[in-house]
Amino acid sequence: MxxxxxxxxxxxxxxxxxxxxxxxxxxxxxxxxxxxxxxxxxxxxxxxxxxxxxxxxxxxxxxxxxxxxxxxxxxxxxxxxxTKADWARLSKGWQDELDARIDALQRLRDRLTGCVGCGCLSLRSCGLYNSDDQMSRFGPGAPKLKAATEGGI
Missing domain, CATH: 1.10.1660.10 (Multidrug-efflux Transporter Regulator; Chain: A; Domain 2)
Incomplete structure (x- = not known):
């Protein structure tokens, strides 16, 4: 001790x-x-x-x-x-994951801006709308919103 x-x-x-x-x-x-x-x-x-x-x-x-x-x-x-060297080595390994997250967040931002920015507020043209619960086959929650941040669906 x-x-x-x-x-x-x-x-x-x-x-x-x-x-x-x-x-x-x-x-x-x-x-x-x-x-x-x-x-x-x-x-x-x-x-x-x-x-x-x-x-x-x-x-x-x-x-x-x-x-x-x-x-x-x-x-x-x-x-x-x-150490600083430890952080540099480890953070280099996280670059791809962080870049993918940034890309996904930018896609989500662009979809949300487009949906709200169109002014019509129509769910027929919304890229995130889940009509008739068609997305239930992808599991609980909001799969299109999740996909927008993860690059899927």
Whole structure:
């Protein structure tokens, strides 16, 4: 066990990172960050957790799931926090996925603008309308809206 006096409490980590303590506990439950326990059973985090949290938050901002983030963190050495080089290498692997998301969002934006922008408000000409529930064969929800963001249907 490492010397816990050099570690931060959950309150200190929350204050320094700007992440609520509830989110820190959630990250820990998901295996994204780790703490040790003091003699009084209080969480104590190494200072390097601040960089891990910054990595997690940045990855979330670009739209990665916690599962993707966890996989990325698992691919890194456990003896040091993520570095700029680690981020560059991992983010390069996410480029294609992010480009596909951007393209899908642009298609969705263009369809929505066209539908609302035509002025007629006619469901007969709307590219997203699902007349007679024809789209039910594609599952629950709004499959045309989902397809517009994922490049399908």
């Amino acid at each position: 490492t010397k816990l006096a050099d570690h931060l409490s959950i309150g200190q980590v929350s204050e320094r990172s700007g992440v609520p303590h509830t989110a820190l506990r959630f990250y820990e439950e998901r295996g994204l960050i780790h703490s040790e326990r003091s003699a009084g059973n209080q969480r104590r985090y190494p200072r390097s957790v601040l960089r891990q949290i910054a990595f997690i938050r940045a990855a979330q901002r670009v739209g990665l799931s916690l599962e993707d983030i966890n996989a990325a963190l698992a691919s890194l050495p456990h003896d040091h926090p993520p």
